[in-house]
Amino acid sequence: MIRLPPLPALVAFEAAARSGSFLAAAEELHLTPSAISHRIHALEDWLGLPLFERHNRLVTLTAAGQDYLVEVRAALRRLETASTRLRRLEARPLRLSVAPAIGAKWLVGQLADYPQEDPRIDFVLSTSTSLAPLTAGEADVGLRYGDPPWPGLEAYELRRETVFPVCSPALADRLARPADLDGQRLLRHPLLAWSPWFAAADLARGEPAEGPLFEDSMMMLEAAAAGAGIALTVSLLAKPYLAAGTLVKPFDIEVADKGFYAVVSPAAQTLPWVRHFVRWLQARARATTSD
Known part of the structure; x- marks a missing residue:
């Protein structure tokens, strides 16, 4: 029968040896520092000799630990390669x-x-x-x-999403309040209705019957960023545009949607x-x- 130390202890040993810190190894492996310390102590007990010299928060390998690390790292890499190869056979x-x-x-x-x-x-x-x-x-x-x-x-x-208008920064400068949307070109999308937002903004307006109609939301947002009009959009799609500053929210009003x-x-x-x-x-x- 093959006698091997526990695999989790070997993984903890390799991570601590590479980083020189039980704390760093714990963060990498999503464990507590005490769990790392316990696993390495168990490995040292199993081997019957120390692998690290402890220096407050830092650790250094003993001579035996350095030799052992070479073998452990090579073995872990072979296991990783073999396991990945087998998993990919079932692509x-x-x-x-x-x-x-x-x-x-x-x-x-x-x-x-x-x-x-x-x-x-x-x-x-x-x-x-x-x-x-x-x-x-x-x-x-x-x-x-x-x-x-x-x-x-x-x-x-x-x-779930909320909807709100977005437009280019230059166009937003001309929109001090929702009523300023009168006379502006509104961009439309089949799945995004303007009328609930109008109601939330206290605007007595129905669904716009004119303005460019886009089947593709990204094309609509690109048009809005180019200054072609004001688009109604959702948070998930607007986020990168808002972060880049190519689109802005002229008003704080948002309405729950689909x-x-x-x-x-x-x-x-x-x-x-x-x-x-x-x-x-x-x-x-x-x-x-x-x-």
């Missing part, structure tokens, strides 16, 4: 159908981190503003803005890796909401 495509705006302004930035969650997933991305790719079986998961239910599809809420959803096709609803991805998306959206 699974996950087809995403995403509205262009949420895809470009939010999703692609999130997906960059997903290989750490599950390296077996290979994403196949396409853009669409309709649910047709999901109902036709051409996509597994879609990201859409709206109000479920959508017949035959499972919808999982990512985040939400973003992960919508899953019938064929994908039973697949565990799809359900795991949707739960991960929900967690990332909640983190975005709390930013």
